[in-house]
Amino acid sequence: MPADSTQIHNIGYRHYEGPRLGRAYATRSLFSQSLRGAYGLGRSAKSKVLPMILFGVMCAPALIMVAVAVATKANDLPIDYTRYAIVLQAVISLYLAAQAPQTVSRDLRFQTVPLYFSRPIERVDYVRAKFAALSSALFILTAVPLVVLYVGALLAKLDFADQTKGFAQGLVSVALLSVLFSGIALVISAVTPRRGFGIAAVIAVLTISYGAVSTVQAIAHEQGSSEAISWLGLFSPITLIDGIQTAFLGATSAFPGKEGPSAGAGAVYVLVVLALIAGSYAALLRRYRKAGL
Amino acid sequence: MTVIATESLSKRYPRVTALDRLSMDIGPGVTGLVGANGAGKSTLIKILLGLSPATEGRAAVLGLDVATSGGEIRERVGYMPEHDCLPPDVSATEFVVHMARMSGLPPAAARERTADTLRHVGLYEERYRPIGGYSTGMKQRVKLAQALVHDPQLVFLDEPTNGLDPVGRDEMLGLIRRVHTDFGISVLVTSHLLGELERTCDHVVVIDGGKLLRSSSTTDFTQTTTTLAVEVTDSDEHPDGTGALRKALQGRGVATQDDGGGLPGAGHTVLLEAEGEETYDLVRDVVADLGLGLVRMEQRRHHIAEVFRSNDEQQGEPAPGHEAPSERAAAWAATAAAAEQTGGARDAR
Numbered sequence: 001m002p003a004d005s006t007q008i009h010n011i012g013y014r015h016y017e018g019p020r021l022g023r024a025y026a027t028r029s030l031f032s033q034s035l036r037g038a039y040g041l042g043r044s045a046k047s048k049v050l051p052m053i054l055f056g057v058m059c060a061p062a063l064i065m066v067a068v069a070v071a072t073k074a075n076d077l078p079i080d081y082t083r084y085a086i087v088l089q090a091v092i093s094l095y096l097a098a099q100a101p102q103t104v105s106r107d108l109r110f111q112t113v114p115l116y117f118s119r120p121i122e123r124v125d126y127v128r129a130k131f132a133a134l135s136s137a138l139f140i141l142t143a144v145p146l147v148v149l150y151v152g153a154l155l156a157k158l159d160f161a162d163q164t165k166g167f168a169q170g171l172v173s174v175a176l177l178s179v180l181f182s183g184i185a186l187v188i189s190a191v192t193p194r195r196g197f198g199i200a201a202v203i204a205v206l207t208i209s210y211g212a213v214s215t216v217q218a219i220a221h222e223q224g225s226s227e228a229i230s231w232l233g234l235f236s237p238i239t240l241i242d243g244i245q246t247a248f249l250g251a252t253s254a255f256p257g258k259e260g261p262s263a264g265a266g267a268v269y270v271l272v273v274l275a276l277i278a279g280s281y282a283a284l285l286r287r288y289r290k291a292g293l
Numbered sequence: 294m295t296v297i298a299t300e301s302l303s304k305r306y307p308r309v310t311a312l313d314r315l316s317m318d319i320g321p322g323v324t325g326l327v328g329a330n331g332a333g334k335s336t337l338i339k340i341l342l343g344l345s346p347a348t349e350g351r352a353a354v355l356g357l358d359v360a361t362s363g364g365e366i367r368e369r370v371g372y373m374p375e376h377d378c379l380p381p382d383v384s385a386t387e388f389v390v391h392m393a394r395m396s397g398l399p400p401a402a403a404r405e406r407t408a409d410t411l412r413h414v415g416l417y418e419e420r421y422r423p424i425g426g427y428s429t430g431m432k433q434r435v436k437l438a439q440a441l442v443h444d445p446q447l448v449f450l451d452e453p454t455n456g457l458d459p460v461g462r463d464e465m466l467g468l469i470r471r472v473h474t475d476f477g478i479s480v481l482v483t484s485h486l487l488g489e490l491e492r493t494c495d496h497v498v499v500i501d502g503g504k505l506l507r508s509s510s511t512t513d514f515t516q517t518t519t520t521l522a523v524e525v526t527d528s529d530e531h532p533d534g535t536g537a538l539r540k541a542l543q544g545r546g547v548a549t550q551d552d553g554g555g556l557p558g559a560g561h562t563v564l565l566e567a568e569g570e571e572t573y574d575l576v577r578d579v580v581a582d583l584g585l586g587l588v589r590m591e592q593r594r595h596h597i598a599e600v601f602r603s604n605d606e607q608q609g610e611p612a613p614g615h616e617a618p619s620e621r622a623a624a625w626a627a628t629a630a631a632a633e634q635t636g637g638a639r640d641a642r
Contacts, residue, residue: 012475013475013477018398018399018402019397020368020396020443021397021399022364026395026396026397029391033394043383044423110379110380111374111377112378112380114372114378115374115392115439118344118374119368119397120367120396121395122364
């Protein structure tokens with residue numbers, strides 16, 4: 001081989017002539033990058049540990065229940081589809097506390113946001129991509145166990161129509177939960193860019209509000225004012241979801257004395273949830289108005 | 294062809310006027326945007342990127358109106374911010390690939406362009422390591438790479454030499470020069486160090502208090518004068534080489550002066566008027582006859598800082614209601630002098 005063919009040539013600068021896919025593509029890329037990031041994919045091995053453990057913890061009870069149902073030839077699953085997320089809400093809170101700050105605070109803390117906004121994507125695209133990514137991540141976390149339960153129920157030859165209805169109701173419920181919880185957690189994380197602080201704030205808001213609401217509900221139950229119990233549920237995210245699924249999705253309420261809201265009160269629950277989701281979206285947009293260049 | 298054009302562009306905030314009827318045209322090449330902190334440089338970049346509406350007036354970038362075509366402009370323009378903007382826990386490659394996709398490049402092209410661009414800015418094996426472990430110089434290169442990865446037609450570089458040591462500063466300036474000469478990308482670079490822009494830019498725009506103070510090409514600013522600066526070594530025979538040279542030159546009928554300014558090392562420089570080619574030969578011969586080493590012989594050029602001094606003299610009274618520009622200019626002149634002090638030898642071109 002002649003010697004000159006082994007030479008390394010400096011080919012110099014090459015211009016890019018290919019397509020530029022623009023704003024919608026960039027938004028989709030940001031969405032998929034953030035969604036993958038919420039499970040530590042495409043990031044260091046260390047950042048995969050927690051989300052994967054929590055995902056495992058979330059699915060393990062479903063697998064056990066399915067195993068039990070199949071083995072004992074039970075007539076029904078040990079738990080309702082709609083109840084699953086309520087029972088495992090601590091895991092959901094932990095996951096959100098870990099991943100919501102990861103999704104938005106990093107860009108704010110390291111001042112990467114201006115790099116996005118100096119590109120074709122706009123503020124709304126950024127907020128939508130991040131909101132959708134965390135909601136989807138949370139939906140995966142909460143819906144996969146339901147899929148496990150459903151598949152298990154069918155394997156155990158439980159009633160198909162009954163199970164499918166319950167499964168569908170469960171999916172609607174966790175979808176609503178995912179969007180609501182993501183919105184709240186994102187807003188909290190976006191206003192607390194400091195590491196650790198955001199995590200604590202998310203856990204605090206989700207658990208303290210639930211703790212406070214259920215304590216007051218328990219007192220109301222003692223005093224026999226069942227009306228108060230259902231209205232008190234408006235003041236924490238998880239009881240909001242519980243209220244809606246009790247009123248509209250055929251769930252049994254986890255409120256003390258199973259005093260879930262009626263359909264009328266349920267409508268108020270729906271309005272509050274929608275207002276919270278819209279409010280978090282608006283708050284995020286507002287937050288990023290100042291985070292530009 | 295005009296790359297950036299503004300027409301009585303103003304930006305007023307409730308209490309501050311950031312830009313005040315700024316009209317200018319900037320052509321292709323490397324353009325320096327000079328101004329003290331708060332002179333309106335960042336506001337101008339923000340408006341040019343279409344991210345902040347102007348209060349009045351118009352601006353166009355690459356022929357596109359900033360008010361209506363912000364997205365199209367941002368697709369064709371790169372931006373390197375002044376502040377840190379890199380997440381420490383990802384590698385330069387991952388980060389720049391992501392930014393390329395944010396600019397609309399398909400995945401495969403994003404990876405290819407990232408590898409190319411990182412190589413061009415001088416990052417090799419380290420590009421696979423997390424950015425957290427990089428030196429300031431390497432981080433600046435990553436920041437430059439993300440601004441270039443989508444092959445823009447124009448880049449805005451906001452204080453790219455901030456925080457760099459003199460060597461890193463030189464390398465960055467060389468790189469900026471190459472962005473235009475080798476890559477064919479026009480550059481708008483901001484700095485408050487005038488000496489830097491003098492060596493890098495084709496054109497310098499000076500703004501102060503949101504107003505255009507001056508816009509002209511660097512050669513106008515710093516016309517080559519016929520003053521020669523000569524520096525020689527000492528030898529055993531001539532313990533004061535500089536003095537011996539001065540005496541010998543006077544013997545040949547050439548008037549010399551000391552390099553004023555009181556900077557360290559200034560006493561070792563002899564200044565003389567070059568009357569033509571023969572003066573260079575004369576100096577060479579005289580130095581050789583004396584048996585001294587010639588450290589440097591260069592054309593002394595005016596520095597941009599002097600432009601400010603003369604501007605102030607011309608301007609006289611500062612505009613009422615404005616911070617006196619002369620004070621600022623004096624401060625810049627001092628900064629520039631300090632920069633020249635460290636980089637005097639680099640002036641030889």
